[in-house]
Amino acid sequence: MLDLSRVLAGPLTSMNLADLGADVIKVERPGAGDDTRQWGPPFAEDGTATYFQTANRNKRSIAIDFREPAGLQLILDLIAESDVVVENYLPGALERAGIDLEAIRKEQPSLIVASITGFGSAGGASRPGYDFVAQALSGLMHVTGERDGEAMKVGVALVDVLASKDSTIGILAALQHRDRTGEGMRVEVNLLSSIQAALANQIQATVGAGVEPTRLGNVHPSIMPYESLPASDGEIAVAIGNNKQFRDFVTLLGRPELADDERFATNPDRVAHRPELREILSEALASDTAENWQERCVAANLAVGKVNTIGEGIELAQELGIDPVLELERDGVASKGIRHPVRYTPAFDMPTAGPPALDADGDAIRDRV
Known part of the structure; x- marks a missing residue:
């Protein structure tokens, strides 16, 4: 699986599949890497931004500048060896760089391409997609906060997380389709659609009854207490x-x-x-x-x-036998993460490699290609 994505929704998607055993190669910018490598504090003891740790365990990293001919060719060679490509560039950006995934799919019909955008590939194609803005535009912020207070975002990048789960589901469905037919497909997810689907009863009130929900603080609109x-x-x-x-x-x-x-x-x-x-x-x-x-x-x-703190929530999970914290190790560096949330019976061994240093696997990947 070739991960051409950055920040959160795309990297979380590839990490979900890496947890399940996919061989994920993360492509990063030389010298800087994924934006989230600098998104701190907080930083872990080894200096890694905990934001980057959130979405990048169990991957290999290679730094490639595909604006250079050699880098572009390396990307194309890696795509040729891949089952799945995940990307979250603005629509058209990769094509302008010489990476035309639709043309590649015609030559490589078994390839699955997962594209994550902010607002789709039509009228919203040029709009950059950040979680905070998607929360605002979708109406999520309109129904979050105190009744008489200002609109509030959720306390985590929830839209990105939901989009990653939607794209993971889409990729798994595409793999099933390929197993049956031999055909790959394009899987498209956008932040706006993911959060609108997740608005559930709130958005259905508008669609089904013409009712516009408003902020109620922690009050449920239809249940008491x-x-x-x-x-x-x-x-x-x-x-x-x-x-x-x-x-x-x-x-x-x-x-x-x-x-x-x-x-x-x-x-x-x-x-x-x-x-x-x-x-x-x-x-x-x-x-x-x-x-x-x-x-x-x-x-x-x-x-x-x-109402617990996050730390108290972790302690509760441990008391309940859920064991949420995962011990990780990569190149002698120990770290921790939150365990993959699905339990499987019979169980299988999941990888426990920590997030890679920038270009940690670059030489080995180049030698193989």
């Missing part, structure tokens, strides 16, 4: 999905009569009387800590959890 509520020392997330759960929850709070109150008996009733119910629940929850409420609710099989 399904939001963060204050305990005595911090907030807890409460997700009550049906009437039985509501009865169990308010009984645990010492207010069982609320389940039979006509204002709160059904979910539509609770949504209609959200302010009153929130005040009552907040008063009851203020009598104990978030940690204690969490323990009591989990024991009662209710979905309630305190």
